[in-house]
Amino acid sequence: MPHLETAETVLEYDVFGSGAPVTLFAHGIASSIEDVRFLGSGVAGSKVFFHFRGHGGSGVPVGLDAWGYPALARDLRHVADHVGAVACVGVSMGAGAILTCLAETPDRFERVVLVLPAGLDRPRPADPASDLAAMARLIDDGDIAGLTALLAGQLPEDVAALRGVDRVMARRAHEVCRPGVARSIRALPEHTPVEDRALLRGVSARALVIGHEGDDTHPASIAREVAAALPGARLHVFDRPWSMLRERAVLRALVAGFLGG
Secondary structure, eight states, X not given: OXXXXXXXXXXXXXXXXXXXXXXXXXOOTTOOHHHHGGGGTTOOSEEEXXXXXXXTTSOOOOSTTSSSHHHHHHHHHHHHHHHTOSEEXXXXXXXXXXXXXXXXXXXXXXXXXXXXXXXXXXXXXXXXXXXXXXXXXXXXXXXXXXXXXXXXXXXXXXXXXXXTHHHHHHHHHHHHOSHHHHHHHHHGGGOOSOSOGGGGTTOOSEEEEEEESSOSSSOXXXXXXXXXXXXXXXXXXXXXXXXXXXXXXXXXXXXXXXXXX
16 A cells, blocks of 8 residues: 655555545544445545554554544545545544544535544543453453454444454454554543534535444434534434444445535
């Protein structure tokens, strides 16, 4: 994969398709390009996928301000500017980075899709017993088997029974067993994408916000708040969690339809 050198780190990215428009795809925390690649199916033009700092083949910067949403937004902006992206799709952490970018430059994108946003402008209470905290400890230990078991144990029975999901969990465990991922996991919950949702009132991008019910990490209430904060945003909420695995075909159609509409 090609790499983009910035003042802080080196960012790994990949390009599929060709021509205009150019759409950038941003993954979630402890995730990767592979986890969001399916969202580009059916999207016209060039699809660019990248790894945030600490993830995949991207670098691991140091410094007190290296792991909050402003830092992630800098990664996103660097790649977007480099490839000339006019649209952006972000999942969870990636959605938060888009919100930070829009708060700073409301006219940066023409269209954005925010999938499972996990926060807006209010910090959430830390839970030291959460799966993310346990994941960070397993990464520190290099325990890929434990990571695989943890990821698989999060799944409802019907999702775990889906074809290929066991391979997805094993692949993800190998991909996230990196020190930079552990740093992200520990640092990010202390931050919010924007200081004040009022900063989003001037956003000119057309926005689609996608949430689902029944997920404490990505509450549907946050998706509704994000949609309300963005002028004229569309909102789609699935009635059950794990939409990234359960509703892949519907998600692909929603993203492609919105970006091409």
